[in-house]
Amino acid sequence: MTAKEQLMHHIEEQRRILNSLLKSGGKVEEIYRQSLVVDALLEKYMQFQ
Numbered sequence: 001m002t003a004k005e006q007l008m009h010h011i012e013e014q015r016r017i018l019n020s021l022l023k024s025g026g027k028v029e030e031i032y033r034q035s036l037v038v039d040a041l042l043e044k045y046m047q048f049q
Contacts, residue, residue: 004048011041 001009018034020026 007045014038014041
């Protein structure tokens with residue numbers, strides 16, 4: 001698995017966590033922090049392009 005594929009897998013995992021927080025009505029702070037994690041990973045992924 002390439003570094004890009006590993007990063008994509010990690011992004012998918014983190015998005016699942018974010019979606020779970022959103023569905024379960026998680027705390028706003030937790031949702032915000034998780035969205036920052038996903039955003040940072042997406043930025044890193046776009047640098048591979």
